[in-house]
Amino acid sequence: MTFHFNPSTDPGFNLALEEAFLWKAPRGGVFLLWRNAAAVIVGNNQVVADEVDGAYATEQDIPVYRRRTGGGAVYHDAGVVNFTFVVPADGDSPAVLLGRLLPHLGVAGIATDRNDVLVGGRKIVGTAQALANGMRLFHGCILHNADLQTLSRVLTPPPEKLRRHGVPSVRARVANLVEFLPETTEDFMARLARACVQANGWDERPLPPELLADAQTRRLFPESVFCE
Amino acid sequence: MAPTDAPLFFSYATGLWHRALPDGTVSVGLTRHLLTLLGAPEFVRLPPPGTPLSRCVPFGCVETQKTAFDLSLPFDAVLETRNEDVLEDPAGLDGAADGSLPLLTIRPAAGNWSAGLLDETAFRSLTAP
Numbered sequence: 001m002t003f004h005f006n007p008s009t010d011p012g013f014n015l016a017l018e019e020a021f022l023w024k025a026p027r028g029g030v031f032l033l034w035r036n037a038a039a040v041i042v043g044n045n046q047v048v049a050d051e052v053d054g055a056y057a058t059e060q061d062i063p064v065y066r067r068r069t070g071g072g073a074v075y076h077d078a079g080v081v082n083f084t085f086v087v088p089a090d091g092d093s094p095a096v097l098l099g100r101l102l103p104h105l106g107v108a109g110i111a112t113d114r115n116d117v118l119v120g121g122r123k124i125v126g127t128a129q130a131l132a133n134g135m136r137l138f139h140g141c142i143l144h145n146a147d148l149q150t151l152s153r154v155l156t157p158p159p160e161k162l163r164r165h166g167v168p169s170v171r172a173r174v175a176n177l178v179e180f181l182p183e184t185t186e187d188f189m190a191r192l193a194r195a196c197v198q199a200n201g202w203d204e205r206p207l208p209p210e211l212l213a214d215a216q217t218r219r220l221f222p223e224s225v226f227c228e
Numbered sequence: 229m230a231p232t233d234a235p236l237f238f239s240y241a242t243g244l245w246h247r248a249l250p251d252g253t254v255s256v257g258l259t260r261h262l263l264t265l266l267g268a269p270e271f272v273r274l275p276p277p278g279t280p281l282s283r284c285v286p287f288g289c290v291e292t293q294k295t296a297f298d299l300s301l302p303f304d305a306v307l308e309t310r311n312e313d314v315l316e317d318p319a320g321l322d323g324a325a326d327g328s329l330p331l332l333t334i335r336p337a338a339g340n341w342s343a344g345l346l347d348e349t350a351f352r353s354l355t356a357p
Contacts, residue, residue, distance in 0.1 A: 044296040045271050045289055070271075071294035089265050114293060129295040131265060134241075167271050167291055 001087075002026070003202040005193060006034035011041065011065045011076065012222070017207075017215035019068060021086045022130070022137045024211060029087035031202060033193055035185075036076035038147075040064045040154055042223070043071040043128060047166035050157055054225030057154050063222035069137060071128035072169030073155055079145035079176065079185050081192070089136045094129060097138050104195035105142070106181045106188075114170075115140075122175035144185045145178040236327045237342045238351035239302040242284075245326045246345065253308050254341065255330035256301070258290065258321060261355040267292035269318035274299075274332060279307045281334060290318070303341045305334035 008014055014034055021030055040052055040062060048054070048064055051073040057064060062075075076082065085097045094115045102109055102117060109117040109124060115138075117125035127140035151174070177188070197204055234248040243262030247255050263269070271291040281287045286298035287307070310332050314321060321329060326348075346354065 043291075043294070045273055045291050068296060068298075069294065070291040070296035127294065131262075131295060131297045136265075 001029040001031055001200070001202050003031045003033070003193065003197050003204045004207050005189075005204075006032055006207060009035055009037045009078070010219070011036040011039040011063065012220040013215055014082075015041075015065060015067055015220045016218040017211065018084050018086070018137060018139065019218065020211040020214040021084070022068075022135055023133050024214075025086040025135060027088060029085065029091070031196065032082075032084040032086075033189060034082050034084070035078055035080060035189075036082065038062050038075075038077040038150070039222075040073055040075055041067050042073045043167055043169075044068055044130070045070065045167040046073060046169070047164040048223050048225055050164055050166055051155065051169055052225055053154055053157055055158075057225050060150065060154070062150075062154055064225055065220055066223050067128070068132075069128035069130040069139060070167065071126070072167070074126055074141050075146065075151040075155055076141060077147055077150070079143070079147065079178075081142040081144050081185065081189055082139065083142065084137065084139040086135055086137050089131050089134050091136070094127065094136075094138045098125075098127065098140075100200050101192075101196060104192055104199065105177065106191070107177060116172070119175060119177070119180060121173065123172040124175055124177050126172075143174055143176050144188050145176050148174060148176065236348050237345035238326075238348070239345055240351065240354055242300050242302050243297065244299075244301070246342065247327055247330075248342075249333065253333045253335050254305070255333050257324070257327070257330040259351075259355075260324070260326055261351075262297070263322065263324075266290065266295050266297055268322040272315050272318045272321075272331065274310050274315060275307060277307055277309055281305045281307055299331075301334065302345060304337035305341070306337075308333045308335050 109119045115127045124143050130137045237246045274288040281301050286300050288299040290297045
């Protein structure tokens with residue numbers, strides 16, 4: 001497996017880069033580490049207006065992007081560290097992949113049957129997947145030092161009497177990893193990368209130029225936050 | 229969508245089984261092999277009847293526990309009917325045998341729609357553990 005650090009914080013580009021790896025990853029698989037600027041990322045089959053406070057998102061200039069994987073809406077900012085595995089679909093399960101990461105978070109986290117990670121009963125890692133091209137894209141976000149106030153506000157949609165047909169988010173109590181292990185997010189990312197590479201024998205490499213070009217061409221654009 | 233004795237044809241890439249129906253349409257469903265990889269379906273998204281479906285272009289999605297899989301056909305067709313019961317409650321797909329519970333019926337654009345698909349023997353051989 002190769003490890004790639006993605007320095008871009010553009011959500012539209014980063015989601016497109018994941019997609020590029022899904023279609024062109026080597027059989028041995030890849031692991032990516034990356035962050036986004038402030039954004040909401042909704043699941044493949046969610047209705048944005050059911051998941052997001054559109055007025056607040058607009059007021060705070062928080063764009064909403066739709067990812068390929070399933071699951072619920074998440075909030076990303078510079079305090080959220082994202083990871084992505086792209087591996088053969090019939091290879092290691094998400095639980096096994098998460099097991100390669102979990103020991104290096106620096107805290108005693110517990111993986112749930114939904115492949116989330118809890119510390120002290122609060123969620124610090126959420127994950128989701130997509131299958132395509134015989135490959136599995138398994139990714140997640142680690143709440144390291146996220147703005148939890150904004151997270152809570154933007155992911156609380158206005159009350160509606162009628163919920164449209166889509167996949168609802170599963171709300172959970174969340175926490176930042178920094179509460180348990182004080183360090184900067186940059187230091188955390190560097191430590192996590194080093195530990196994962198050493199423990200798993202991954203090969204650290206720069207991002208392939210052809211996939212960077214592909215991602216630039218296929219860059220995603222934000223979703224509308226209001227119903228049509 | 230009554231089952232027939234017509235043979236099943238499979239597409240490994242799209243994760244679908246296909247069976248010809250007497251009226252010239254084809255019933256289509258998710259293979260057990262795909263469902264084993266995905267897990268129990270929780271949500272299915274399909275376009276309305278009458279929608280043209282292009283070969284290898286995603287037209288819908290199946291979502292299991294936080295896992296999404298785009299649906300596409302290995303040939304051009306038009307969506308004829310949807311299994312509304314399955315749309316309402318996809319859980320019944322879990323454990324369904326190949327050919328037993330279709331997601332939709334389609335009308336292929338060409339008569340030789342099964343050319344290039346795998347027959348049951350070839351599919352079982354390809355997907356054997």
